Amino acid sequence: MPEELAREKFACPACGAEAIWNPAKQALVCPFCGTTSPAKLDTGTGGIIEHDLVTALRGITDDKRGWQTEKRYVKCQSCQAISVLDPQRQAQRCDFCGSAQLIPYEQTKDAFRPESLLPFKVTEDKARDGIRTWYGRLWLAPNKLKHSALTDTVKGIYLPYWTFDAKVDAAWTAEAGFYYYTTESYTDSSGRSQTRQIQHVRWESASGQL
Numbered sequence: 001m002p003e004e005l006a007r008e009k010f011a012c013p014a015c016g017a018e019a020i021w022n023p024a025k026q027a028l029v030c031p032f033c034g035t036t037s038p039a040k041l042d043t044g045t046g047g048i049i050e051h052d053l054v055t056a057l058r059g060i061t062d063d064k065r066g067w068q069t070e071k072r073y074v075k076c077q078s079c080q081a082i083s084v085l086d087p088q089r090q091a092q093r094c095d096f097c098g099s100a101q102l103i104p105y106e107q108t109k110d111a112f113r114p115e116s117l118l119p120f121k122v123t124e125d126k127a128r129d130g131i132r133t134w135y136g137r138l139w140l141a142p143n144k145l146k147h148s149a150l151t152d153t154v155k156g157i158y159l160p161y162w163t164f165d166a167k168v169d170a171a172w173t174a175e176a177g178f179y180y181y182t183t184e185s186y187t188d189s190s191g192r193s194q195t196r197q198i199q200h201v202r203w204e205s206a207s208g209q210l
């Protein structure tokens with residue numbers, strides 16, 4: 001029963017509540033009683049298994065779908081992003097565009113469960129400090145930006161990523177531009193005759209095979 005194992009692994013050993021990843025301690029910590037869990041995320045291996053895309057899509061079984069814990073989905077009506085939340089978390093704004101127009105979203109089929117994840121390295125406080133320092137270095141940034149609520153609403157989110165290898169045979173055509181120069185005569189401010197180089201672009205059609 002992988003579901004049972006997964007839940008046991010992340011439960012606080014002191015009170016049984018769900019332990020949460022703490023980037024500063026690089027450990028699972030209970031948000032209720034503060035106990036650091038002896039359970040370790042396996043952060044050492046870092047192995048990546050490559051799958052053949054077609055085989056993987058066809059062969060994905062239902063037990064490899066879903067989150068194995070209760071989740072809530074919301075969809076942003078402004079940017080269409082779908083966010084997956086813990087049921088107790090109330091999302092006020094879209095984490096991607098800041099819009100408050102969030103509506104409940106029904107997943108038609110459970111999502112593929114990620115095989116691996118990169119745990120957070122930086123705490124939310126440190127991320128906010130970093131953003132403030134960055135603002136401070138922006139000379140032309142409007143003052144309002146510095147005081148903007150943005151720094152107080154920074155939240156960590158996990159983003160799904162897929163990488164692909166492809167073997168491609170492609171023919172391409174394009175307009176290629178080449179610089180060329182002409183010499184122009186002009187009269188300078190003290191009335192003397194001068195010459196200067198003027199840059200132009202000559203366009204030619206180009207094509208090739210990659």
Ligand SMILES: [Zn+2]
Pocket residue numbers: 012013014015016017030031032033034035
């Ligand atoms: Zn606890």
Ligand SMILES: [Zn+2]
Pocket residue numbers: 076077078079080081094095096097098099
């Ligand atoms: Zn949005």
